[in-house]
Amino acid sequence: MKVLFVHAHSEADSFVSAMRDSAKAAFEERGDTVTVSDLYAMKFNPVSGPEDFGQRSDPGHLTYALEQRHGYENGTIAEDIKTEIGKVLDADIVGFTFPLYWFGTPAILKGWIDRVFISGTFYGGKRLYGNGGMAGKKAFAAFSLGGREYMFGEDSLHGPLATGMMKHFFQGTLGYAGFSVVEPFIAHHVPYLPLDQRQKCLAELRDYVLSFDRLPIMPMPDLKNFGPRFEPLGKPA
Amino acid sequence: MKVLFVHAHSEADSFVSAMRDSAKAAFEERGDTVTVSDLYAMKFNPVSGPEDFGQRSDPGHLTYALEQRHGYENGTIAEDIKTEIGKVLDADIVGFTFPLYWFGTPAILKGWIDRVFISGTFYGGKRLYGNGGMAGKKAFAAFSLGGREYMFGEDSLHGPLATGMMKHFFQGTLGYAGFSVVEPFIAHHVPYLPLDQRQKCLAELRDYVLSFDRLPIMPMPDLKNFGPRFEPLGKPA
Known part of the structure; x- marks a missing residue:
């Protein structure tokens, strides 16, 4: 498989960069090839x-979305965008490594x-969720945060994380664009962890990647439950 | 009252920029003073x-959050950040005008x-939600999107908008930092609206601002329901 990592941390010696390296090595151990877009x-x-x-x-x-379509179809969109789109289209799996900010x-x-x-390429018109442009590809994220695990979930301080606070990303972005979204790897409380627990976390990330093909896929809205204008079926829009 | 607008649209002739102008004029009609950070x-x-x-x-x-505290306390944080922090601290109300992207x-x-x-200044340690650094200030957003109103809410295609897809912003960012978050003004389906409906939308935004003091505040987690380590009360963490 071809794997694209999109990595967002300014520091090469950060834990998030160690997560990227650990996950990359594990995919390579599986026999996959990994490309990294290291954004900083x-x-x-x-x-x-x-x-x-x-x-x-x-x-x-300027209608931004309209010009995206026009620019891509006519080859006049900015070169850096064209290059990154090419990397995504070429990948079977897209992984995101970043520290959680807000x-x-x-x-x-x-x-x-x-x-x-x-x-146009990623979404548009009726092309979203199961019909999104990235259907057939998998996406995942491995990210760090300061909060502890018990602060998330039903009845917890912040509510659910992947399906609540981060619904905009996992459902509203990756799922919306058609990716099959693998349950994320979440490194909690990172700034406060001693070295041995950080190393344990990186070992768990290796296991996550080695079992990648069997990891659960996050549920997304099923378009069969909605009408031609995406109205809930049974209720007129 | 002192109002700070944080505006994110590249085009002066966009509907979002018209929303900013309309809301600004309405605050001034109330007798408030408005400053705009026009990010583009x-x-x-x-x-x-x-x-x-x-x-x-x-x-x-580099531990970014740690250096934020240190840099602000010692006056060595970047000038543009210092200036923007000053504007927020000086404001009673902070408003965000932007097109919804993902x-x-x-x-x-x-x-x-x-x-x-x-x-440190906005959050940190036990300072979040009702104890956040911005407690006593109000925040609101007026934003545009392509989707229709019926695509949001329980049982709808994307689920709730302000408390679901955008929970990260209204609760996870503004509420987290302590702002009293006013229910947002949402302009649906904007790219497809004819001129008269756009004008109607701007008139509704004026009414929203003129009734600002009576608009509902979004509920946030009540820290009284959580223990000293933010564990849900009654359940050991």
């Missing part, structure tokens, strides 16, 4: 805007999604 | 990293949060 090292520009397009379909007024990805990774997950 | 116009840098700090508490290894804020605004909502 690439100085990836996360700011979407008019500079993303050369010749525009409407030079007078229950989302760091801005450099959010902007990679804003600019790379273009309308 | 300011070319705000959304990428957090080692460049955010001058003299560091630990030059050898059920979150555009990266330029996500990075404003990553860099400006610093540890």
Whole structure:
């Protein structure tokens, strides 16, 4: 399998970078080939805007999603976007490694999604969830946070993590674009862990990757339960 | 009252920029003073990293949240961050105007949060939700999206919007930092609306702002229901 890692940490000696290295080594141990988009090292520009397009379909007024389609079809979208789209299309599995910032990805990774997950190729019209452009590919995330495990889940302080606070990412982004979203690998309480527990965590990440093909897929909305305009069936929209 | 708008759209002729102008005019009609951080116009840098700090508490290894505290206390944090923190601290109300990108804020605004909502001043230790650093201030968002209203809510395609897909922002960011979070103003289906419906939407936004003091506040977790380590009371952590 071809695996693309999208990595968002500025420091090579960080725990998140160690997670990337550990997961990459485990995929390679499986016989997979791994490519890494190391966003800080690439100085990836996360700011979407008019500079993303050369010749525009409407030079007078910018409708970003419309110009994404036009620019990609005509080869006039920015080169860095084109390159990253190519990497995603070439991959069977896309993995994200990052520290959790405000229950989302760091801005450099959010902007990679804003600019790379273009309308038309990744989603659009009726192409979402099971019909999304990335159907047939798997995605996963391995991320760190400061909070403890018991702070998440029903009746806990912050509620569920992957299906609650991070629903925007796992369902609203990866699932929406059609990926089969593998249950994430979550490293809790990282800034406070002693070295031996960090090493244990990296060993668990290796096991996660080695059992990747058997890991559960997160449930997504089933389009069969919705009508042609995505209205809930049985209720007129 | 002093109102700070944080605005994230590259185009001055966009509907989101018209929303900002409409809301700003309505606050001024109330007698409030409005400052705008127009992130695209300011070319705000959304990428957090080692460049955010001058003299560091630990030059050898970067722990971002730790250096935020140290840099702010010692005045060595980047000038753009210092300026934006000052604007937030000076405001009674902070409003966010943006187009919804992947059920979150555009990266330029996500990075404003990553860099400006610093540890120590905005949150940290036991300071979150009702005890967060921004307690006593109100926050709101007025944002646009392509989806229709019936696609959100229980049993709908994407589930609830403000408390589901955008829980990371309203609860996990604004509520977490202690703001009283006013129910958002949501402009659905914007790219497909004819001019008269867009004008109607801007008029509704004016009404929203004119009735701002009476708008409902979104419920947040009550820390009284959790123990000293934020474990749910009655269950040992």
